[in-house]
Amino acid sequence: MTETFRALLIEDRDGKPAAGFRDLTVDQLPDHEVLVEVAYSTLNYKDGLAITGKGRIARRLPMVAGIDLAGTVVESRSDRWRPGDKVIVNGWGLSETEWGGYSRFQRLKPEWLTRLPQGFSLQDAMAIGTAGYTAALCVDALEDWGAIRPGGAEVLVTGAAGGVGSTAVSLLSAKGYTVTAATGRPETHDYLAWLGATGFVDRATLAEKGSPLQKERWAGAVDSVGSTTLANVLAQTSYGGAVAACGLAGGFDLPATVMPHILRGVALLGVDSVMAPQAKRDRAWATLAAHLDKAHLDRIARVEPMSELPGLAADIVAGRIRGRVVIDIAG
Numbered sequence: 001m002t003e004t005f006r007a008l009l010i011e012d013r014d015g016k017p018a019a020g021f022r023d024l025t026v027d028q029l030p031d032h033e034v035l036v037e038v039a040y041s042t043l044n045y046k047d048g049l050a051i052t053g054k055g056r057i058a059r060r061l062p063m064v065a066g067i068d069l070a071g072t073v074v075e076s077r078s079d080r081w082r083p084g085d086k087v088i089v090n091g092w093g094l095s096e097t098e099w100g101g102y103s104r105f106q107r108l109k110p111e112w113l114t115r116l117p118q119g120f121s122l123q124d125a126m127a128i129g130t131a132g133y134t135a136a137l138c139v140d141a142l143e144d145w146g147a148i149r150p151g152g153a154e155v156l157v158t159g160a161a162g163g164v165g166s167t168a169v170s171l172l173s174a175k176g177y178t179v180t181a182a183t184g185r186p187e188t189h190d191y192l193a194w195l196g197a198t199g200f201v202d203r204a205t206l207a208e209k210g211s212p213l214q215k216e217r218w219a220g221a222v223d224s225v226g227s228t229t230l231a232n233v234l235a236q237t238s239y240g241g242a243v244a245a246c247g248l249a250g251g252f253d254l255p256a257t258v259m260p261h262i263l264r265g266v267a268l269l270g271v272d273s274v275m276a277p278q279a280k281r282d283r284a285w286a287t288l289a290a291h292l293d294k295a296h297l298d299r300i301a302r303v304e305p306m307s308e309l310p311g312l313a314a315d316i317v318a319g320r321i322r323g324r325v326v327i328d329i330a331g
């Protein structure tokens with residue numbers, strides 16, 4: 001294959017990472033076993049940092065940006081994958097140590113690929129993206145812990161109007177849990193109620209330092225905020241409950257005490273999507289395929305052409321993006 005195609009490359013320019021569109025050929029891609037034609041990727045905060053240069057995401061240069069992708073296998077030297085297979089890749093160091101999704105073609109290791117679940121299109125998969133897949137990992141972790149019960153005590157979702165939060169609200173409510181949304185944006189209440197939230201908490205009430213043990217309220221929680229928010233959520237979690245923590249939108253510190261853990265048996269379940277083993281990924285995507293309302297996806301996500309990435313990256317870093325942005329790689 002000698003034709004050229006476009007990719008968004010982070011390169012070294014005078015000692016600093018700089019992003020720009022470049023024409024590549026398949027020969028220039030890494031020598032991994034599976035060649036995928038990428039249809040869609042997504043825009044995440046991490047991508048914004050990489051493209052604007054506001055964060056050092058790429059650990060080697062040149063680097064094709066984009067932390068996830070969905071596409072079709074074109075060639076394969078692995079007997080696990082055949083041309084025509086529809087696949088998803090989330091994490092595995094894409095855009096950090098491995099070339100990522102903002103490229104019409106990419107070569108990938110066979111073990112990084114997840115089969116597209118039945119019922120989802122490639123566009124659906126990226127409307128869910130890494131944020132939605134992480135939300136599913138959190139829900140699975142809470143269910144495994146065994147503290148949450150459909151129709152039972154409330155499950156809290158922090159950062160509820162964000163990418164992880166919106167999908168967590170939708171998924172938990174579809175599974176019959178009673179969901180309360182913590183958000184700083186009252187204008188999103190109608191949207192969150194439509195996704196299934198039945199209660200609301202102003203995120204400011206969780207931002208102030210609170211006492212180590214507070215009134216028991218949550219059977220479980222999905223937290224994408226961290227810092228004092230996570231400390232307060234732990235202090236408000238009921239006996240035997242659990243909090244699945246995946247994010248740091250409010251800060252990476254955790255000013256908490258051991259009290260909820262040693263007096264109430266509360267569990268803090270760490271959730272990582274980047275290096276999660278394949279079995280967890282397959283299960284998370286199966287959870288999404290079985291329970292996520294497709295109508296919710298259409299409202300959570302919008303599609304933008306790859307040519308718009310530089311402006312979109314600046315927008316997400318400045319907090320101007322709402323919902324999820326799917327990137328059309330052919331655009």
Ligand SMILES: NC(=O)c1ccc[n+]([C@@H]2O[C@H](COP(=O)([O-])OP(=O)(O)OC[C@H]3O[C@@H](n4cnc5c(N)ncnc54)[C@H](OP(=O)(O)O)[C@@H]3O)[C@@H](O)[C@H]2O)c1
Pocket residue numbers: 044045130131134158159160161162163164165182183184185203224225229246247248249250251271272273274323
């Ligand atoms: N562990 C993993 O593998 C993994 C995977 C994906 C994402 N993440 C992390 O999860 C977090 C959320 O990702 P996302 O894609 O959902 O991001 P996002 O779409 O930007 O949403 C983050 C949400 O957090 C809330 N928030 C923002 N700043 C805050 C602050 N200072 N204090 C309290 N709340 C604040 C906002 O919710 P409201 O508007 O509702 O208040 C915002 O919508 C990020 O930290 C991301 O890096 C981790």
